Amino acid sequence: MKIDILSLFPAMFEGVFGESILKKAGEKGAVTFNVTDFRQFSNNKHNSVDDYPYGGGAGMVLKPEPIFRAVHHLTEHTASKPRIILMCPQGERFTQKKAEELSKEEHLIFICGHYEGYDERIREHLITDEISIGDFVLTGGELGAMVVTDSVVRLLPEVLGNDESAVKDSFSSGMLEHPHYTRPAAYEGMMVPDILLSGNHAKIEEWRMKESLRRTYMRRPDLLDQIELSDQQRNWLKEFKNNIE
Known part of the structure; x- marks a missing residue:
C-alpha cells in the first residue's frame, strides 16, 4: 500500500x-x-x-x-x-x-x-x-x-x-473483545478465571464468546442492534439481563 x-x-x-x-x-x-x-x-x-x-x-x-x-x-x-x-x-x-x-x-x-x-x-x-x-x-x-x-x-x-490478532480485535466481529489475563495466575488475591487454566480449548472459546457478548451488552449495547445473534447468544443475553434485574 x-x-x-x-x-x-x-x-x-x-x-x-x-x-x-x-x-x-x-x-x-x-x-x-x-x-x-x-x-x-x-x-x-x-x-x-x-x-x-x-x-x-x-x-x-x-x-x-x-x-x-x-x-x-x-x-x-x-x-x-x-x-x-x-x-x-x-x-x-x-x-x-x-x-x-x-x-x-x-x-x-x-x-x-x-x-x-x-x-x-x-x-x-x-x-x-x-x-x-x-x-x-x-x-x-x-x-x-x-x-x-x-x-x-x-x-x-x-x-x-x-x-488472528486483527481478526479478534474489538469491533472486528461487531462486538467488544473478551477480557485477557496472563501470568501470574494469582496476584494479591486476584485470580485468573479457572476456565482459562483448564486446558479445555472448546470451553475456553465458549467463555471468550460469552464474555465478549457480556462486555458489549454492558458497555456498548448499541452494537448489538447491528448483529445477528445465535440462539446461544440470545440465551446468554437473557441471562445477563436477568442478573441485572
Missing part, C-alpha cells in the same frame, strides 16, 4: 511513522509513507494556501488550487485510482468496518486541513471520502489522519505478525 499525506505540518508525522507497528510495516515493505507540504503548490509569491470566505464570516478557508495541484502531482503517474480522503468533522464516522474497507486499497491520499474549513469545490470535485474520527473538532486533520492510518495499516497482511 502507498499512503500519501497532504499537510501543512509534515514534521508532525515523523514520530508516528517512525515508531512501533507503522515503522515495522514500512520496513517489511507492506506500506510506503509520503508526507507532502501542499504549501509548495501555492500559486502566489507568499505561498499562502488560505483566503477569506466569500460572503464574510470568521476564519480563513483553504483555497482549492494548492490542494488540487498537489493531488494531481501525486496521481499523474499512477495507474491505480487512489482513495482521496478528506479529514473533516463533517465526514462519515470512522469505524473498524471502514478501516477494513480501506485496507484493501493500493493507494490512499489523506488531505489534512486547517483554519475554518475547505473550499467546497474540494469536496465536490476531488475527494472520494470524508472521514471524521469523532464528534469533536481538532486544530487540524493531522491527528485524525494518524489515527486512520494506524488502524488501516495494522490490518495489512503480516504487519502484526499474527493475522
